[in-house]
Amino acid sequence: MTYRIDRRRALAGIGTVGLGTLLAACGDGRNATPTTSAEVTTSAGATTTVQPQTGADPALADLFDDAASCVVTPEQTEGPYYFDPKVIRSDIREDRPGVRLRLAVRVQEVGDCAPVPNAAVDIWHCDAGGLYSGFESASTGSGGAPGRGGTGPTDDEIYLRGAQVTNADGIVEFVTIYPGWYRGRTVHIHTKVHLDTSTTLTTQLYFDEAVSAQVYATGPYSSRTGRDTTNDRDGVMRSGGDTPPMLTLSREGDGYLGLITIGVDR
Template structure:
């Protein structure tokens, strides 16, 4: 892969100066193993069983993951900041069901892959905590991973604790950076992250935040969500099962859109998911 910046504290703002040296390889080779997990039939009729996944499987996931129709833009939420972490494995010490996230970025007008775009993702852990904002995402130590009292209002921004309204970058309140990272798209417009299935917090469905940067511009801020039948299977496992009282599902989440659903297949003892982002790279509204 040429120059490997895995794990370095490299700001995505500094990526653009030498981005040609950061070209990423293709998706990882096939995973091995079979967990024997009971298959799950999703609302779209697909059957999901953790198992080995091949490149062909990923190609099929991408083919069914969307078109170049402009991806819906959402609030960045209250817990975004430039984590200065260019890496594919963002788990650090967080425990949970393995999830491999493959994102393909296209231009919304030409449908062509956007290479050398920077893609960031961030999400909470199995208990609903965000790194860099643990005290804020627990409501100042309220426990259970819930945001401040009353939960976040529409859009995912909490109501108190001195936090922003979801439109400004957060000033981190701790030094942890788990479940945050950035990658640069390859010639096919693809990035991949190794993470865990996200947990939940009060007032929001299970989701991953994502942001796409092109030529130092933020051209897309959106979210990724998951079929509730698979969510239910994962939430019944440790350590997720210790966090009880989930109150918001896809059909009750005001951010949720069908186009935000990641196409998921089983892989080993976890899952692999693919989604296509169509970004307005020249920011002309199309």
């Protein structure tokens, strides 16, 4: 089948499809059988193939804790900088400099601790300088936050944004950079887990302060000073109660591997 998708801008080799269409292609999020790939025609006239099932490293499942977590992940605000960039991809870095982060997210049903296949996991975060694609002016403090009901993106950038679909183990994998910081917030990654076309969990993922300190002592992060909010002072993080979604981080080459299980209850 072929989906014709309007592009904000042409990016060679990247299949683009809205999350609603992707979820329709993947079924209702409850089936473990991979769906077929879809041919995507970009506005530039190129055709590429998007496989809805993510290409996560099969060994990732062994890296998660042997015991299922079976804990519901708390809902948290999506913030003012969300939009659907229509990019289904694992590597979301584009030209953004920073420490490499391989992020693996496992989606799990808390009722029976079973993996949730065919769920669309959508992530977005700021770059090393604290900027969000689509809202660069607003995220510098000069343009004001758009907020819900605003005018939407104000520029054509889509770096550090993307979505993947969980495999049979309920896992997606992204390659990104360690997020930067901006005033009033601790280090975080925004996440939406779309279980089907009508059920979504919105949350944020957080980082160990000792690791952040090490990363921020290196370039390009070290060029910025004045970080004012850490985990223990971040109101949004603490809204998750005693168990905010914390990444398990380990060194991997010259970067990091981050693992987290997101528990959902339908």
